[in-house]
Amino acid sequence: MSSIIHGAGAATTTLSTFNSIDSKILVAPSRTNLSVRSQRYIVAGSDASKKKNFVSGLRVRHSQKLIPNAVATKEADTSASTGHELLLFEALQEGLEEEMDRDPHVCVMGEDVGHYGGSYKVTKGLADKFGDLRVLDTPICENAFTGMGIGAAMTGLRPVIEGMNMGFLLLAFNQISNNCGMLHYTSGGQFTIPVVIRGPGGVGRQLGAEHSQRLESYFQSIPGIQMVACSTPYNAKGLMKAAIRSENPVILFEHVLLYNLKEKIPDEDYICNLEEAEMVRPGEHITILTYSRMRYHVMQAAKTLVNKGYDPEVIDIRSLKPFDLHTIGNSVKKTHRVLIVEECMRTGGIGASLTAAINENFHDYLDSPVMCLSSQDVPTPYAGTLEEWTVVQPAQIVTAVEQLCQ
Amino acid sequence: MATAFAPTKLTATVPLHGSQENRLLLPIRLAPLSSSSFLGSTRSLTVNSPRRLNHSNATRRSPVVAVQEVVKEKQSTNNSLLITKEEGLELYEDMILGRSFEDMCAQMYYRGKMFGFVHLYNGQEAVSTGFIKLLTKSDSVVSTYRDHVHALSKGVSARAVMSELFGKVTGCCRGQGGSMHMFSKEHNMLGGFAFIGEGIPVATGAAFSSKYRREVLKQDCEDVTVAFFGDGTCNNGQFYECLNMAALYKLPIIFVVENNLWAIGMSHLRATSDPEIWKKGPAFGMPGVHVDGMDVLKVREVAKEAVTRARRGEGPTLVECETYRFRGHSLADPDELRDAAEKAKYAARDPIVALKKYLIENKLAKEAELKSIEKKIDELVEEAVEFADASPQPGRSQLLENVFADPKGFGIGPDGRYRCEDPKFTEGTAQV
Numbered sequence: 001m002s003s004i005i006h007g008a009g010a011a012t013t014t015l016s017t018f019n020s021i022d023s024k025i026l027v028a029p030s031r032t033n034l035s036v037r038s039q040r041y042i043v044a045g046s047d048a049s050k051k052k053n054f055v056s057g058l059r060v061r062h063s064q065k066l067i068p069n070a071v072a073t074k075e076a077d078t079s080a081s082t083g084h085e086l087l088l089f090e091a092l093q094e095g096l097e098e099e100m101d102r103d104p105h106v107c108v109m110g111e112d113v114g115h116y117g118g119s120y121k122v123t124k125g126l127a128d129k130f131g132d133l134r135v136l137d138t139p140i141c142e143n144a145f146t147g148m149g150i151g152a153a154m155t156g157l158r159p160v161i162e163g164m165n166m167g168f169l170l171l172a173f174n175q176i177s178n179n180c181g182m183l184h185y186t187s188g189g190q191f192t193i194p195v196v197i198r199g200p201g202g203v204g205r206q207l208g209a210e211h212s213q214r215l216e217s218y219f220q221s222i223p224g225i226q227m228v229a230c231s232t233p234y235n236a237k238g239l240m241k242a243a244i245r246s247e248n249p250v251i252l253f254e255h256v257l258l259y260n261l262k263e264k265i266p267d268e269d270y271i272c273n274l275e276e277a278e279m280v281r282p283g284e285h286i287t288i289l290t291y292s293r294m295r296y297h298v299m300q301a302a303k304t305l306v307n308k309g310y311d312p313e314v315i316d317i318r319s320l321k322p323f324d325l326h327t328i329g330n331s332v333k334k335t336h337r338v339l340i341v342e343e344c345m346r347t348g349g350i351g352a353s354l355t356a357a358i359n360e361n362f363h364d365y366l367d368s369p370v371m372c373l374s375s376q377d378v379p380t381p382y383a384g385t386l387e388e389w390t391v392v393q394p395a396q397i398v399t400a401v402e403q404l405c406q
Numbered sequence: 407m408a409t410a411f412a413p414t415k416l417t418a419t420v421p422l423h424g425s426q427e428n429r430l431l432l433p434i435r436l437a438p439l440s441s442s443s444f445l446g447s448t449r450s451l452t453v454n455s456p457r458r459l460n461h462s463n464a465t466r467r468s469p470v471v472a473v474q475e476v477v478k479e480k481q482s483t484n485n486s487l488l489i490t491k492e493e494g495l496e497l498y499e500d501m502i503l504g505r506s507f508e509d510m511c512a513q514m515y516y517r518g519k520m521f522g523f524v525h526l527y528n529g530q531e532a533v534s535t536g537f538i539k540l541l542t543k544s545d546s547v548v549s550t551y552r553d554h555v556h557a558l559s560k561g562v563s564a565r566a567v568m569s570e571l572f573g574k575v576t577g578c579c580r581g582q583g584g585s586m587h588m589f590s591k592e593h594n595m596l597g598g599f600a601f602i603g604e605g606i607p608v609a610t611g612a613a614f615s616s617k618y619r620r621e622v623l624k625q626d627c628e629d630v631t632v633a634f635f636g637d638g639t640c641n642n643g644q645f646y647e648c649l650n651m652a653a654l655y656k657l658p659i660i661f662v663v664e665n666n667l668w669a670i671g672m673s674h675l676r677a678t679s680d681p682e683i684w685k686k687g688p689a690f691g692m693p694g695v696h697v698d699g700m701d702v703l704k705v706r707e708v709a710k711e712a713v714t715r716a717r718r719g720e721g722p723t724l725v726e727c728e729t730y731r732f733r734g735h736s737l738a739d740p741d742e743l744r745d746a747a748e749k750a751k752y753a754a755r756d757p758i759v760a761l762k763k764y765l766i767e768n769k770l771a772k773e774a775e776l777k778s779i780e781k782k783i784d785e786l787v788e789e790a791v792e793f794a795d796a797s798p799q800p801g802r803s804q805l806l807e808n809v810f811a812d813p814k815g816f817g818i819g820p821d822g823r824y825r826c827e828d829p830k831f832t833e834g835t836a837q838v
Contacts, residue, residue, distance in 0.1 A: 089431065104622065104623055134622055138651070139650055144606075145497055147606070148607050148648075150611055152605060152614050153611070154596060155596075157615050178600075179608060186579060186583040186598075186809055187579050187587065187597065188582050189593040189808035192811040193811075226810075246815075247811035248815045275814055319817070321817075324818050325820045326821070
């Protein structure tokens with residue numbers, strides 16, 4: 001999948017040439033590659049000189065026909081023969097399998113990951129291939145098997161610990177906070193904990209309050225861990241691989257409703273940088289920051305917004321801790337308006353932290369207060385109608401953008 | 407989350423025979439050890455009929471029995487002693503080191519050289535010495551907040567531990583851990599944990615690593631892990647969860663309960679429905695042994711069996727050591743709840759005095775030799791204090807250094823560079 005955009009000039013006439021751009025590093029990550037970042041992607045229209053073209057283009061666009069897609073349909077790709085199509089859970093599985101092939105110290109542990117293949121089939125087939133010890137079916141004891149993974153990591157293995165539902169990891173909070181996050185520090189740097197803790201979370205289809213939790217807000221204060229959220233097959237595989245290769249403990253948040261998304265991903269080995277955000281749709285009028293499933297609600301709202309003449313810039317922040325303030329900052333400096341759309345609860349969520357970070361760092365660039373759309377502060381109800389009103393819907397996003405752009 | 411499991415109906419519950427309280431009986435038939443890689447319980451769920459069971463009582467014994475029998479057996483059969491002279495002196499020196507070090511800690515604490523919560527091990531030295539002196543350098547030890555002596559027995563130098571307590575850079579954790587977090591990668595001391603019970607899963611993980619290396623990576627790995635924890639921890643969920651997993655996967659781990667009867671001010675008898683902790687081992691399919699934790703030789707005999715079992719791949723053992731702490735729970739504990747008679751009873755069973763008596767009576771060492779060991783240790787501990795005193799305190803630059811193994815984890819700043827590339831980062835003044 002190409003990450004190079006056709007020239008900026010084309011942008012003013014049609015939106016159809018925009019592909020979703022994300023940072024892609026085709027080299028194995030190493031600390032010496034810090035400089036590679038600075039050339040990571042090319043975004044059309046991101047510097048000031050091009051801004052004028054855009055603004056004039058904006059006026060032109062009003063008279064154009066209705067655009068059905070906010071993100072361009074991909075052009076007939078000459079490189080269509082490379083790459084393969086798969087679903088998000090298959091992408092996660094592929095990433096995991098490739099890393100297990102690559103390094104025999106990588107192992108999986110969790111409930112029903114082995115013979116059952118994982119509650120969402122992410123580990124399907126792995127136990128047959130790698131054996132019962134490398135893909136370990138644990139008893140139902142989150143705190144203990146998370147701690148076991150941490151002990152194994154301290155003594156040289158690289159476990160991928162699965163929470164059958166992220167909510168269950170509340171039972172492992174002792175181990176995740178005290179040992180996973182802090183142990184490297186309290187041991188004076190002697191022991192590393194290269195674990196990946198992953199699992200599906202988020203609000204699904206009437207799963208009830210306890211199976212619809214968003215734990216990213218609870219974990220974000222723990223020092224010493226990184227949190228990432230995947231949203232497409234491409235970044236799911238990339239983040240899975242990067243997380244496994246990282247020496248830091250990484251919590252990878254997947255979403256129950258995104259496992260069946262289909263996308264074509266490259267055949268070659270690639271990872272996605274853990275600390276970077278993903279530019280989904282460049283724009284001029286407003287920056288919309290989102291992650292995980294809300295990305296799709298935002299893109300749906302973006303369709304409506306584009307037809308109404310707005311040009312939103314959509315960024316999937318991907319890295320929930322730490323925030324990629326460079327990508328976010330550049331966007332804020334360009335658009336001067338920020339809307340955060342998240343599935344976390346309002347109080348103490350990722351959006352709350354992000355709002356604070358943006359206000360602190362980019363206050364001078366804002367033309368209006370940062371608006372944050374989050375889920376309601378309620379335990380997710382079972383009833384379908386109530387559940388729908390708990391999370392942010394595209395219509396609310398459209399209204400919010402219109403409000404901010406007045 | 408999991409569907410309710412419909413339990414197989416057991417036809418009879420089989421009681422353990424109370425009269426043979428220190429003997430272990432496994433009432434459920436164990437399937438023979440197969441070489442398959444099946445990870446799971448090898449026990450069948452059918453219970454033997456009482457008749458067959460009584461017959462099997464006589465012949466079935468766990469490989470690990472209460473040591474009183476072992477010790478008596480050995481002494482009666484061939485009059486040989488349990489230890490050689492070298493071993494005896496090694497044990498004596500280790501216990502003296504533990505005691506002197508902890509006494510010095512108390513002094514230093516009251517002189518304001520160390521702060522916070524400091525938990526001393528006086529009186530329990532037999533357990534640490536009895537187990538850890540049997541281990542190799544690559545075996546792992548996991549402890550609790552009462553970890554100074556476990557670290558010393560494992561080989562961490564007195565200097566490193568004392569400096570850590572003083573909060574100096576030369577401490578084993580660079581001053582970042584403190585009394586309750588003694589770690590050493592070199593000596594495989596896996597901590598030092600402040601919350602009770604949270605170290606047991608870590609120990610289980612280290613044992614898992616050992617099994618993984620042997621069976622998946624096909625390496626020659628016989629490393630075992632010893633997890634130390636107290637009576638209070640035995641009412642905590644993580645303890646039971648780990649007993650289950652260790653037995654299920656046959657992990658090379660030894661669970662050592664240092665039952666000193668008190669969890670701060672909570673008597674073990676007031677907190678526990680069945681205070682005989684060793685009995686909880688068989689409930690999970692592993693041997694449970696009770697041993698006199700004030701006698702280093704008895705502890706050592708039990709430890710030998712348990713460690714050998716683990717190295718042979720036969721799985722975990724639960725060892726309950728009856729011991730006692732001569733001081734309060736921590737240096738801040740006024741220790742008012744414990745009965746003076748109880749303290750006196752255990753003070754009379756001081757493990758160091760007992761070993762000294764054994765060595766002299768069995769002509770393994772002379773008084774003068776033991777005295778010179780004591781003097782040597784005194785000097786060592788004094789030197790450790792001097793070293794710690796002279797060491798520098800951590801500088802500001804150390805503040806952010808070990809938060810992440812890969813400091814890219816601090817993220818990317820507004821200027822596009824990683825935070826850790828900021829020169830102020832090393833000074834510890836960078837914005838994160």
